[in-house]
Amino acid sequence: MTPRALSIREALQRRHAVSDVEFDQLFPDELRERSHQHWTPVDIALRAAQLLAPAPETRVLDVGAGVGKVCLIGALVTGPTWWGLEQAATLIAAATHAAWRLDVGGQTRFVHGDGSRMPWDDFDAFYFFNPFGTLLLAPHASPFVRYATIQNTLRRIHQRLITTPVGTRVVTYHGYGGPMPAGFSQVAREPAGSDALELWIRETPTPPPDPPRAG
DSSP, rough: OOHHHHHHHHHHHHTTTOOOHHHHGGGGGGGGGGGHHSSSOHHHHHHHHHHHHHHHHOOEEEOTTOOOOOHHHHHHHHHOEEEESSSSSHHHHHHHHHHHHHHHHHHHEEEEEOTTTTTTTOSEEEESSTTTTGGGGGGOOOOHHHHHHHHHHHHHHHHHHHHOOOOOOOEEEEEOOOOTTTTEEEEEEEETTTTEEEEEEEEEEEOOOOOOOOO
16 A cells, blocks of 8 residues: 555544545546546545445445545445446546555445446445436437436436335435435435535335226
């Protein structure tokens, strides 16, 4: 572990302040320009980790994890294992390398894939930082195609959330792009950065579908 990574690790474990400029040194130069717009700030990630993982056995998934800042910070300050799903292979590689540098490779997993298409059954808590807004920037796609892609993705996410069990925790920063399903209650909303952190907890199960009508 390099002296810089060790300093970041020890500071965060003691809940001491670490600037985003300092933390972002863990990632390749060519990616850092995305930090202010697409990556969760360190102080917000620290609070999100507390809201997401109140118990050591909590299993957390960051949907649209980017370079994994929330997972990396969560692994340093909580007991659970943190998983990140991300569609950009370059960001997965950067997150995995940063986990190695911080010596949290055993507590983090970064998976290349579309979070709306993968099973969520093994997780108790989910983090969203408006993860599908980048679809608006898809190259070589018309506005209609981009809009349709986002709506289809949000529809799949909504269906995933509907099937989560009672007790599931969801934390959003700038939302996830759609409304939370029935059964989730907002139990906290804290001003944070340019928006707010919202904690939602599944308090009632999904009602069974109506039986088919006779005849």
